[in-house]
Amino acid sequence: MMKAQLILPVVAVIAVAAFSSIFIVDEREKALVLQFGQVKQVKETPGLGFKIPLIQEVVTYDDRILGLPTQPLEVTPLDDRRLIVDAFARWRISNLIEFREAVGAGGVDSAQTRLDRILNAAIREVLGSVPSGRVLSEDRTALMNQIRDRARVESGALGIEVIDVRLTRTDLPEQNLAATFARMRAEREREAADEIARGGEAAQRVRATADRTVVELTSDARRMAEVARGEADAERNGIYAEAFGRDPEFFAFTRSLTSYERSLQSGNSSIVMQPDSEFFTYLRSDLAPSDRATVPEAVQGTTAATTP
Template sequence: MKRATYILPALVIAAAVALASIFIVDERERALVLQFGSVKSVKDEPGLYFKIPFIQEVVRYDGRILGLPTQPLEVTPLDDRRLVVDAFARWRITNVIEFREAVGPGGEQAARDRLDRIINSAIRQVLGSVPSQRVLSEDRTSLMNQIRDQSRREAEALGVDVIDVRLTRTDLPEQNLAATFARMRAEREREAADEIARGNEAAQRVRASADRTVVEVTSEARKQAEVIRGEADAERNRIYAEAFGQDPEFFAFTRSLTAYQRALPGSNSSMVLSPDGEFFNYLNSERGSAPAQPAP
């Protein structure tokens, strides 16, 4: 009975010591075995491992690719035009021993703070050596590659690898936006005024050409109408001449009738003339007598 009383606590202690000496490394992480702060071993592969309980400790680090969004940074390019830049970096721990020695107990958060300073410094140096137009253009891959390479060289001492750096935003500071927008608006209004002026000029040319075409067509039509009218008058006169030559008396008679018709156009028209006037000479002539002069 007394032996069972001692065996049970011993088994509990043994089980606790066994559990304290066993640790598992996940495939997504890397582990360091430390003894009194010094690195004893590195566990890169996933699996079950052992350590000395209460003497050794295990520190785990993420073995995946990590992201780091930087804080907004104001830079001054080569043309002294200030810009606000945001960046996003991807990095990974490549040497856990160097990483532990560089960041100490601070771990990944301390590494992020130091990487943020390294990347910001690289952004200032690279973007400060080019004009702002190149920074604001869509083709800035070479600039991001330069920032990545410079950050990678400086981050090697931390035991990390900077895989990529991307500029997510490049804007003007708030105090410069109003002036920039006003300048852009003035430029667009000037371009609009130029387009309107060119449109009005083109419209004037089209109208002038149309007016000239109208004048030319009208003149040509009038000329053709005059020619046709002249030809018709000549033909009419020729017919009259032929008719007069065939029967002068009848021709005189028809001209007198036409004169009477034109002189008395309405039903209530009246004329006061002498009966023996020349206007009635043809009517006063007797049948079979000599032809009278036609009424003028």
């Protein structure tokens, strides 16, 4: 009975000691076994681990990729234009022992504070060596890679690996925005005025070329028309001359009929003459006088009066 009473407490103590010597590492974590502040064991794989109860302790750290947004930082690029910049970094613990020695019991919070200072220094150094136009451009991959590489070198002593750095904002200070926008607007207006002037000049050249082409085409058409009209008049006069040479009396007769037609057309004027005027020679007799070659000669002796 006495033995049983002594054995039970011993078994309980042993069970408690056995359970306290076992620890579990999650797949998202890494663990260090510390003895009086010194690292005795590194556990980087998930599963069960063992430690000495009451003497050793287990400290776990996140093994995932962590994010660190930086505070807005004022940077002066190479052309002395101030910019407000903030960034976002992704990092992870690469060496547990170095990490523990560097940050001590502060853990991840202490590491992020020191990493923030490293990032700020890298951002100032890289962006201060280039013009502001390159910082504000869309293609800033090279600059972000430079910042990442500088931060990676500095943070290596902390047991930290900087995976990536991204610039999330690059803006002008509020007091400089109005002046910058006004300058940008003036530049765009000047470019627009230049484009309008070049367009007007090109339009004027096209218009002048078109006007010259119209004049040339019109002159050529008129010249061709005059040539055609002259050739037609020559052909007509040739026909008249040939007809007059064949039968002068018939030619005089046709000319008289033409004169009658033109004189007796309806209009606002009237012709008054004597009935025995030579103008009506071919209307009074069947035979025309043979000594008259043309009607206009007969018309010359006619006395006419025009009344409105």
